Amino acid sequence: MTGPRDIPVEDFRRAGTRVIDWITRYLSRPEEYPVLARVAPNEVRNALPASAPRSGESMDAILDDFEKIVVPGITHWNHPCFFAYFSITGSAPGILGELLSAALNVNGMLWQTSPSATELEEVAVGWLRRLLGLPEELEGVIMDTASVSTLCAIAAARHALSDLEIREQGLAGRPELPRLCLYTSDQAHSSVEKAAITLGLGTASVRKIATDDEFRMDVGELRKAISADKAAGHRPFCVVATVGTTSTTSIDPVPAIAEVCRREDLWLHVDAAYAGSAAAVPEHRAVLAGCGEADSTVVNPHKWLFTPIDCSVLYVREPDILTAAFSLVPEYLRTGVDDEIRNYMDWGVSLGRRFRALKLWMVLRAFGSDGIAERLREHIRLAQNLATRIDEHPDFERLAPTPLSVVCFRACPSALNAHEADATLNRFNEMLLEQLNASGEVYLSHTNLAGRYALRLAIGNLRTTERHVARAWELIQEVSDALVKEAAAR
Numbered sequence: 001m002t003g004p005r006d007i008p009v010e011d012f013r014r015a016g017t018r019v020i021d022w023i024t025r026y027l028s029r030p031e032e033y034p035v036l037a038r039v040a041p042n043e044v045r046n047a048l049p050a051s052a053p054r055s056g057e058s059m060d061a062i063l064d065d066f067e068k069i070v071v072p073g074i075t076h077w078n079h080p081c082f083f084a085y086f087s088i089t090g091s092a093p094g095i096l097g098e099l100l101s102a103a104l105n106v107n108g109m110l111w112q113t114s115p116s117a118t119e120l121e122e123v124a125v126g127w128l129r130r131l132l133g134l135p136e137e138l139e140g141v142i143m144d145t146a147s148v149s150t151l152c153a154i155a156a157a158r159h160a161l162s163d164l165e166i167r168e169q170g171l172a173g174r175p176e177l178p179r180l181c182l183y184t185s186d187q188a189h190s191s192v193e194k195a196a197i198t199l200g201l202g203t204a205s206v207r208k209i210a211t212d213d214e215f216r217m218d219v220g221e222l223r224k225a226i227s228a229d230k231a232a233g234h235r236p237f238c239v240v241a242t243v244g245t246t247s248t249t250s251i252d253p254v255p256a257i258a259e260v261c262r263r264e265d266l267w268l269h270v271d272a273a274y275a276g277s278a279a280a281v282p283e284h285r286a287v288l289a290g291c292g293e294a295d296s297t298v299v300n301p302h303k304w305l306f307t308p309i310d311c312s313v314l315y316v317r318e319p320d321i322l323t324a325a326f327s328l329v330p331e332y333l334r335t336g337v338d339d340e341i342r343n344y345m346d347w348g349v350s351l352g353r354r355f356r357a358l359k360l361w362m363v364l365r366a367f368g369s370d371g372i373a374e375r376l377r378e379h380i381r382l383a384q385n386l387a388t389r390i391d392e393h394p395d396f397e398r399l400a401p402t403p404l405s406v407v408c409f410r411a412c413p414s415a416l417n418a419h420e421a422d423a424t425l426n427r428f429n430e431m432l433l434e435q436l437n438a439s440g441e442v443y444l445s446h447t448n449l450a451g452r453y454a455l456r457l458a459i460g461n462l463r464t465t466e467r468h469v470a471r472a473w474e475l476i477q478e479v480s481d482a483l484v485k486e487a488a489a490r
């Protein structure tokens, strides 16, 4: 072989074997690493040269540096004591799917540019829809993230206001347009507001509806806000409900919200990025109650369905509205079969599309619906047990209900003599979190709930077992006790 080409296939095989061996070892012992990376800012960058090498280097040299420089700067989402944000797993079948998809390197923009990419996507989103008990008439598309799925859903909702001709005329320089109002709860994910920014609606168009004492959207307040906006001459157009909020995994009353949307003729989008997966567990299927009536729903298999990031599925009731909002087909992208097939480039912003369906299909097949239900059920059981331990302990309290696998709580040691909403407790819990995470043994995150600093422990990794949650709970008590002693000594 002569001329500039890819590295020799024999080198690929050797390096590939080394990579698979490394991954195999890593996945069997992620606990060898501190869960939270211990590098200082810029440490990784400074360990690497400013320019790429003139002449190519061997895969062995590159993989050596991967192990020596890159891995120490990794926060280990695979660690069984990763309890921060939403704990996730890119399972082995998903990793293999990613590998094959990188090898095929197809761009699934058109059906013709790889029929299997499009048709496997249709199959995989159909399997997922049935797994979650969503109605057959919903059509799905895979996007990178829930943020982009929600952006596209809100763009479709805006396009459904056909009299305003926003696709053609835009929003700027049109004083005759009313303000377009978007409703979501004060617990909604920031992606809703970001979508409003991106779509030219502005943050002032986002109405953050108050939540009840369990952090669920107050439907009475929603109705009031819609009436007030209509009375002021504004134009309500979309409600984004959340199934599994980011702070506490609270579940908005979607059936009641759907009823409001039906009466007011508003688009209903449901953000079920994390909690949607719970519907795969028969006894938790009700988490998606009402979503069958929504115009669009997003579920992230990369969150709690063992699929490597990125993989987000957007379901829509009327794909024609979504494609009408986005489809723009230049001559060079026309094919002879456009009437018979689906070109997923028409379903969103990007033209180029990774073959994400492959990993999702592999994960769903490798675990099966029973296997998925069993794994999610175990995560929920572990979280419920921890919630009980916290409730039973006089020096700790839960700060939100625990419907699924995320527990929000704080230490409230009686020895501190702190009052309910005391800043002392907030500072104490902030220190507690900092010390827990510095241990390298566990990684938790936090949130703010009605002015209270809450620790947040999320269970969602396939390697997390009873022992890991027990160790975390033990450590939380130990560190809290030590902090109390320190405070008393001062």
Ligand SMILES: *Cc1c(COP(=O)(O)O)cnc(C)c1O
Pocket: 086, 144, 145, 146, 147, 148, 189, 191, 242, 243, 244, 245, 246, 271, 272, 273, 274, 300, 303, 312
């Ligand atoms: C994680 C999450 C998101 C954002 O998901 P990305 O895929 O990272 O964009 C949005 N909404 C909710 C409720 C989430 O939990």
